[in-house]
Amino acid sequence: MKKISWLILLLMASLFLSGCWDRYDLEERANILGIAIDVVDEEAENFTIPEITYRDKDTLAGEEENIYKLTAQLAVPGKIKLGPEGGGNNTSDKTAWVVQTAGFSMKDAMANLQQQLAEKLYLGHLQIIIINEDVAKIGLDDINDFLKREYEVRRTAWMVVSTGKAEDVLRAAPPIETVPSLYLSDTLENALRFGKLPREYLGKFWIDLADIGIDGVLPYVKLIEQERILVNGLAFFKHDKMAGSMTPFEIGVFLGMKEKNPGGYGMAVSTDDGGVYILESYQRDSNIELKIKNDVPIASITVEIEANVEEQSNVKNITNRKIKEIEEEASNVATKKYNKVVKKWQESESDVIGIGARVRAKYPEYWQQEVKTTDKWAEIYKQMTIEVNVKFEIIRTGMEFK
Amino acid sequence: MKHSDSVTSVQFAIIIAGTILGVSILALPRFVIEEAGNAAPLASVVGMIISFIGLLGLLYLGKRFPNQTFIGYSKTILGKLFGNFIMVLFLLVALVLIGLETRQFAEVLVGGLLPDTPIHFSIFAMLFLCSVINFSNVSTFAYIHFFYFPLIIIPLLIVLLPSFKDIEYYHLLPITGHEISLTEFMSGAIVIMAAVSNYYILSMVIPYLKNPKKCVTPGIWGFLIGTFFVLFLVTISLAVFGEMKILEMLWSTLVLARMVEVPGEILARIDAIFIISWIFAVFTTLLSYYFIFVRGVAEIFSTKKYRLISFIALPIAFFIALFPRDIFDVYSYLRVFWTGSVMFYFVYVFFLMVIAKVRRKKGSVG
Amino acid sequence: MSPFFRKRTKSEQPKQTIPKSEIMIENEDKRITSNLKSNIEHFHKIFKNDMDFLIREFHVGGKSAALLCLTSLVEREEVERDIIQPLQEQTNLNMTIISSIPTILEKDILYHADVQKEKNLSTLIQSITLGKVIVLLEGVEEAILFDAIRQEKRAIDQPETERVVRGPKDGFIEQISTNVALLRYRLPVPEFRIEKTEVGTRTRTKVAVCFLEDIANDTLLKEVKTRIDAIQIDGVLDAGYIEQFIQDNPWSPFPQIQNTERPDKVVGNLLEGRVAILVEGSPFALIAPATFNQFYQTSEDYYDRWLITSAIRTIRILALIFSLTFSSFYVTVLSFHPELIPSGFVVAASSGRHGVPFPVFVEVLLMEIAMEILREATIRMPQQVGGALSIVGVLVVGQAAVQAGFVSPITVVIIALSTIGSFATPSYNAATSFRMLRFPLIILAGTFGLLGLAVGIVLILNHMIGLRSFGVPFMSPISPGDASSNKDSIIRAPLNWLKARPKEINPKNKKRVGGRVKDKAEHNFLSKDGGKPDET
Structure with a gap:
């Protein structure tokens, strides 16, 4: 009895001695904070891909391969000073190290990158994945597959689509934050809090991609003055391929229909007497009703928006009656705009509000008999009537009453 | 025989609930949804109802033989030879389940936490934790369950409650699922039934209750609490991820935990806390199996050398845990053993009830 | 039924006796003789020429007598005043019946309060060592014993290890x-x-x-x-x-x-x-x-109000958990799972670690050991050099170590927090056990990461849950889960809620507190109608 327990203790001890398999201290990890993915322009840039991940050209069945250019931003440990006094002085081009490589796939590119670095690649703090518009149009499934499989990647990271080169966005050098990627993700994070973006970070985007009858959206960004990003709308997808983009105001439309709060976008309304009022949505409420008529689904969406008057120009005449007038006018303008946006989605066959998923949930028999596949749904979706009705309600006028 | 270490009814209920919440909470939503699709919550409810009938049967037997464990009254009802034979089978299954559940635990760790640490270590560590427990005291066993229960429940709620804002109702509808045949639906129900039927631990604890005759109410409460969380988990996972996404993932609850962000930024992600609490849950469940095995073997051989038995069980369970070649094997074996043991056990309980009635066997009132 | 008396059956094994003092065994059954000389001789043989061994011979009513004691243990003044003086003053004593002499002395003459008579030699020897005075008389086969012990006491002081802000300030002393x-x-x-x-x-x-x-x-x-x-x-x-x-x-x-x-x-x-x-x-x-x-x-x-006290208790528990797990959690997070902490912190921590030659694990272990050495040194060292020590501790271990790139500043913060956490625990020995337990935890965490930490914590918790003190579960009332006793565990409920004594000890008399005082109070001296009780 005693001997057995001693034996077990010995075994334990030997395990301890040979332990520490997973220990990589912070400085032994190449802490990747941001990744940018572009397509290599093979003629312009002369990248050669070393043979690290073995690919037999024959077994790949001659598939047309895209070569990804992967740019990664690493935090450089020694350069960032601790404490508040050190933060401002350093410009970010010193504190972050940008490395670049190329590969046939994500894993291939990452393997190439690992081959060049002393530290272990570490994706646990990946904040943002910037994808070039062209890559997004080719399709994101392959990129996503790698990221989903990798256990380190956090689901709350952001994936954004950029106009222009993604690597340039990653190289943006904001003067306040020492690490650019942190600044970029903060920009998006705060936009979410202001009600300017949907909660479409990586995890949510993947859910939308996997679902039947709903398509995902991703923030659409643009680099400004080499130092910050503009949230330039949303890129909407058809399956994993980018189908088009919305303007920032159309994000508000999208959010209104998805009933995402708090509201964050303003809209200018003018009345007959020449007054222009800017209303900013405060609370959104949306109701999607579905009907099947003659084997064709009809959706009518009612959006109720509670708004504040943020500004009025030219006149000074807000009264109870005037408020009604403004509300009516706003509702009309918004309804038109909303319907226009929906048309745009329908044309690109991108079902971002999830009409399909709702139809499938509400009329499973219809879905099984008539729709069955997502392709068929795309066809139906393109043809179907979607009617949006917007009702504005002004609840406050700020500190001024008139 | 009056036992000096007794278990209160609250502890009894929590032993059952704590045993139900185990390793599988990470993968359970996927198991059910794989079979029953969108109808998973409904199938879960059905599975739980069937399981509940088994619970009632077991409680009935416990009430009829208030001073004996499962092993004890099996012997009384079926005679020594046959009773012992069945019980040896029962204990072997418990041992195999210890091994497989530990392996599943280790797979999660390797897959999501410590990729380079050999799986042997995780398996050994968990089995070691169980084997050093002093099984001669039933009350210690009860205290352990009681102590860890809040540590399991609270992090689970911390993960589940904030997920409410990510729920999409169209993930849940239609509740009967898309083109789910009855067989698929029922196999989903059976998965849940198998997952929650490890409440049979109660049959080993009933004689140690302060008042074994009053085992029914706490038994039902324990079952309801445990199954409530399982149902809650399945439903929330489905509502957040939807059928399609869940089928892509290996451990959906872990991913759910990874999507939760804590306000205040003390920890960037809640999943560390969740993993630790999940280790507690795994531990309590394995402890229950271990308890069944150790106490059961001791009872069959009528000895009190619990420590010896638990140390002998350790290497056996260790090798059983290493037997499956890969993670797909682990899950297929687990499914087979789960369903197999549950089916067998269901039939057996009712068989016992009938024979007990017919042979007019009754436990002595002590 | 009762939970006591389970584990310790071993104590009922036959006693293994330790050999007694040989002198005592020798004198076990001996009595004193009537010959004063030989009696004195006998004691002299035992105590030899010990510095404080006193033999004072004198006469009582014409008879020879001797007083024996250890002067270091007795109150000299008391002996002189209450024993020797009255005895020597007796000149005409009726000494016809020798056997009654001790009784006469005790009843009529001696002033001392604690007087005994004893014949057995071994008891007398023992008495001398315990600080008693014995008086032997010529021809009497009995000695008179006086308890005149003098003890060196220190004053009753405030307890060193358990100071309070509010409450009694007296503490036990050695006597x-x-x-x-x-x-x-x-x-x-x-x-x-x-x-x-x-x-x-x-x-x-x-x-x-x-x-x-x-x-x-x-x-x-x-x-x-x-x-x-x-x-x-x-x-x-x-x-x-x-x-x-x-x-x-x-x-x-x-x-x-x-x-x-x-x-x-x-x-x-x-x-x-x-x-x-x-x-x-x-x-x-x-x-x-x-x-x-x-x-x-x-x-x-x-002694303080319950709401505040409950909050303070919660803080103490947090401090205890901190002191046990904080440093090991830090090791796990930094070297195994950096994904668990906010990115901003990781970036800062990694720059703090830049240039530190050791892995976090070794760094933390070294610092913890240094901290324990400092703590131990502070206790053992003469108070005069305490100031020097704190300078060495603060400057060398704190600042210089960081500046020299020996440890990272964040590690110092973590170690300080976990050490201070252990000092917030009122019971010194419990705090020490927790502090020592964090070393195995750090090793586990440094080898196996979160799994090691969890396994370590589970082992400790299981041990605590299984532990019994005289049959009472160590973690009670938390882990057996008794609602009424839990009113005085992590929180301290108002005194009038704590109606029963703790159940886990199973006291004979259960009730300890009656109702609220407010229910009985009738008069509000400020109210206008002369202090009638409130109708509401």
């Missing part, structure tokens, strides 16, 4: 008689029992078991006494000896018996139905059974 007095005057009831035994074949230390007869559980009492009686040792120099002999699990890192310097705490525990053990020569009283709860509670908790 058991004073300690008993401190308890007695707080518990002026006839049910308060103090039972004396002696432990230690050579030191013959007085050990007193104190309890309240009508509250303390009989089985518990019997168990405590049996265990104390079973102790076989030559000397007991402090209560710690007794504690180690009677605790349930000597292998456990946790103290299973509480010790305190505070009489008010002892009385509080006696009222809960526990048993206190006082030991001669030790300013610490032992309280059994002990539960984990008691180690983060102070007596002050009951």
Whole structure:
């Protein structure tokens, strides 16, 4: 009895001695904070891909391969000073190290990158994945597959689509934050809090991609003055391929229909007497009703928006009656705009509000008999009537009453 | 025989609930949804109802033989030879389940936490934790369950409650699922039934209750609490991820935990806390199996050398845990053993009830 | 039924006796003779020429007599005034019946309060060593014993280890008689029992078991006494000896018996139905059974208002958890799972670590050891050099180590937090056990990451849950889960809610608090209608 327990203790001890398999201290990890993915322009840039991940050209069945250019931003440990006094002085081009490589796939590119670095690649703090518009149009499934499989990647990271080169966005050098990627993700994070973006970070985007009858959206960004990003709308997808983009105001439309709060976008309304009022949505409420008529689904969406008057120009005449007038006018303008946006989605066959998923949930028999596949749904979706009705309600006028 | 270490009814209920919440909470939503699709919550409810009938049967037997464990009254009802034979089978299954559940635990760790640490270590560590427990005291066993229960429940709620804002109702509808045949639906129900039927631990604890005759109410409460969380988990996972996404993932609850962000930024992600609490849950469940095995073997051989038995069980369970070649094997074996043991056990309980009635066997009132 | 008396069946094995003093055995059955000379000779042979051994010969009513004592132990003045003076002043004493002389002396002549008569030699020898004075008379086969012991005492002081802001400031001292007095005057009831035994074949230390007869559980009492009686040792120099002999699990890192310097705490525990053990020569009283709860509670908790106290208790528990797990969690997070902490912190931490030559694991371990060395040094060192030590500690370990790139500043912060956390625990020995337990945790965490940490914590918790102190579960009332006792564990409910004594100790008398005072108060002296009770 005693001997057995001693034996077990010995075994334990030997395990301890040979332990520490997973220990990589912070400085032994190449802490990747941001990744940018572009397509290599093979003629312009002369990248050669070393043979690290073995690919037999024959077994790949001659598939047309895209070569990804992967740019990664690493935090450089020694350069960032601790404490508040050190933060401002350093410009970010010193504190972050940008490395670049190329590969046939994500894993291939990452393997190439690992081959060049002393530290272990570490994706646990990946904040943002910037994808070039062209890559997004080719399709994101392959990129996503790698990221989903990798256990380190956090689901709350952001994936954004950029106009222009993604690597340039990653190289943006904001003067306040020492690490650019942190600044970029903060920009998006705060936009979410202001009600300017949907909660479409990586995890949510993947859910939308996997679902039947709903398509995902991703923030659409643009680099400004080499130092910050503009949230330039949303890129909407058809399956994993980018189908088009919305303007920032159309994000508000999208959010209104998805009933995402708090509201964050303003809209200018003018009345007959020449007054222009800017209303900013405060609370959104949306109701999607579905009907099947003659084997064709009809959706009518009612959006109720509670708004504040943020500004009025030219006149000074807000009264109870005037408020009604403004509300009516706003509702009309918004309804038109909303319907226009929906048309745009329908044309690109991108079902971002999830009409399909709702139809499938509400009329499973219809879905099984008539729709069955997502392709068929795309066809139906393109043809179907979607009617949006917007009702504005002004609840406050700020500190001024008139 | 009056036992000096007794278990209160609250502890009894929590032993059952704590045993139900185990390793599988990470993968359970996927198991059910794989079979029953969108109808998973409904199938879960059905599975739980069937399981509940088994619970009632077991409680009935416990009430009829208030001073004996499962092993004890099996012997009384079926005679020594046959009773012992069945019980040896029962204990072997418990041992195999210890091994497989530990392996599943280790797979999660390797897959999501410590990729380079050999799986042997995780398996050994968990089995070691169980084997050093002093099984001669039933009350210690009860205290352990009681102590860890809040540590399991609270992090689970911390993960589940904030997920409410990510729920999409169209993930849940239609509740009967898309083109789910009855067989698929029922196999989903059976998965849940198998997952929650490890409440049979109660049959080993009933004689140690302060008042074994009053085992029914706490038994039902324990079952309801445990199954409530399982149902809650399945439903929330489905509502957040939807059928399609869940089928892509290996451990959906872990991913759910990874999507939760804590306000205040003390920890960037809640999943560390969740993993630790999940280790507690795994531990309590394995402890229950271990308890069944150790106490059961001791009872069959009528000895009190619990420590010896638990140390002998350790290497056996260790090798059983290493037997499956890969993670797909682990899950297929687990499914087979789960369903197999549950089916067998269901039939057996009712068989016992009938024979007990017919042979007019009754436990002595002590 | 009762939970006591389970584990310690071993104590009932036949006693293995330690050899007694040979002198005592020799004189076991001997009596003193009527010959004064030979008696004196006999004592002289035993005590030889000891510095403090006094033989004073004199005459009582014409008869030779001798006084023997150890001068170091007796009150000289008392001996001179109350013994020698009255005896020598007797010149015409009726000494016809020799056997009645001691009685006459006792009844008529001597002023001293504590007078005994004794014939047995071994008892007399023992008495001398205990500070008694013996008077031998020529021709009398009996000696007269006086208790004139003088003890060196220090003043009653504020307890060093358990200071309070509010509450009594007296503490136990080394003399058991004073300690008993401190308890007695707080518990002026006839049910308060103090039972004396002696432990230690050579030191013959007085050990007193104190309890309240009508509250303390009989089985518990019997168990405590049996265990104390079973102790076989030559000397007991402090209560710690007794504690180690009677605790349930000597292998456990946790103290299973509480010790305190505070009489008010002892009385509080006696009222809960526990048993206190006082030991001669030790300013610490032992309280059994002990539960984990008691180690983060102070007596002050009951003197202050409950809401604040409950908050403070919660903070103490947090401090305890901090001191146990903080450094190991830091190791796990930094070297295994950096994804668990916010990115901003990781970036900062990694720059703090830049240039540090050791892995986090080694760094933390080194710092923790340095911290323990500092702590130990502060306790052992003469107070005069304490200032120098703190300078060395702060400057060398703190600042210089960071500037030299030896450790990262964040590590210093973490170590400081976890050390301070352990100092917030009221019970010094419990805090020390937690501090020592964090070393295995750091090693586990440094080798296996989160899994190691979790396994370590589970092992510790399981041990704590399985531990019993005199049959009472160590984690009670938390882990057996008794709702009414939990009112006084992590929080301290208002006093009028704590109606029953803690259930886990199973006291004979359960009720301790009546209703609220407010319910009985009738008059509001500010109200206009002359102080009628409120209608609402």
